[in-house]
Amino acid sequence: MTWTFDRLSGADDLEGVLAVDEACFNHPWSRADYERELADPGRCFILLARAPGVRVAAYCSFWRIVDEIHINSFAVRPEWRRQGLGAALLRHVLAEGTRLGAPRATLEVRRSNEAALRLYEQAGFRQTGLRRQYYANPLEDALILWREPEPSPP
């Protein structure tokens, strides 16, 4: 499958993101949550992966804050997992952050989320901290991960 990566644009894309959330999370964001985020396009970015006939297979929502991006949500629809799409989307998100002047990246992830932890570690994220009992339903610690840009060669 050949994927393209675009910024969310319009009501159909938002429907696609809501459908990904519905398929992936127990407590998805509501449409109103997204509309609030999208009202601030200088801070909130949502990147989508799509293909012919597939409106939204995966997405990542992040904030740009000065020189860092904070990844708030990242998900691949179950039927498209384990095919490298998550890794490709993450590379695209990190490149977009760099293009925006925000080469540093951070996120929180459930301690038990092995698939996501491996994905992030392969992309160069490292654990730098922990927030105890950060997540509800079920109650669980969050690991705080950071990825620093490669130092430029001398």
Ligand SMILES: CC(C)(COP(=O)(O)OP(=O)(O)OC[C@H]1O[C@@H](n2cnc3c(N)ncnc32)[C@H](O)[C@@H]1OP(=O)(O)O)[C@@H](O)C(=O)NCCC(=O)NCCS
């Ligand atoms: C985590 C998630 C985004 C991975 O997406 P994906 O498209 O399946 O990931 P990829 O196929 O690109 O895999 C990249 C790497 O992640 C790791 N990985 C992905 N799924 C895995 C799994 N089920 N078990 C163990 N490792 C896994 C592997 O290291 C993999 O590399 P490999 O294929 O060389 O072994 C996806 O499982 C998902 O959407 N999960 C539910 C939502 C979620 O947990 N989001 C993260 C919130 S912080």
